[in-house]
Amino acid sequence: MNLGNNLFNARKKSGLSQEEVAEKLGVSRQTISKWETDETLPDIRQAKKLALLYHLSLDELIDFDVNLKEIEQVIENTSEETQKKVDWTKVWGKKYPILTSYQNEVNIKDYADQLKEMTDRLKREYGYNDIDAFLVLKDILANIWNTKGQ
Template structure:
């Protein structure tokens, strides 16, 4: 995505008109239009003002990804009752087919027992509840996986 498009989408996300932004930044509406169509670029001070106005870090504004932003906002709005109804394995298996087939190949009981011991240990040692223990363990596993992937690259 280009900067102009990023500026446009960030402004729309905040529900602001070009006139609103122009007034707050101290430029004309036409200037905002030119920035959003990539005819011209804001200077660094103006870009920083835009980032603040849109509630983004400057680098986020430059690399603004509407899809990622929408996903993050959707996750934040989602209630636990809704997330509990979702079959996450089925949902993710469309992207990662292994999630449909591994149950036939892997000794799930063996790994489940090992993971259960780790969950209980996190609960006892740190006083986490079951959900927080699972989230911490998931995050640790993701970190380990990322480090292993980086070493292979």
């Protein structure tokens, strides 16, 4: 995706017209149109103003992905009560079938005991509560996974 498309999608997601953006930035509507069609580029000051207007960081604006933003908003706006109703294993199992079948193959207790020891250690050494210790451990595993190919 190019910057023009990112600017267009971010503006649309913000519910603003080209005229409204132009007025807020003190430029013409044609200027906004040229930015969105990649005919010209905003300078760094204007790009920063656009990012602020669209409630994004400059990096997010440059890499704006409307689908990713929608997913982030759904997660952010989902209450704890609703999250507890979701069968996450079933949901993720559609994408990763192993999540629905490993329970019949793996001696879960062996791993559960070790993982409990690790979360207990995080709680003891850093004062984390249960959920924070779990999330830190999950993130450590994700980092291991993400760096294994490097």
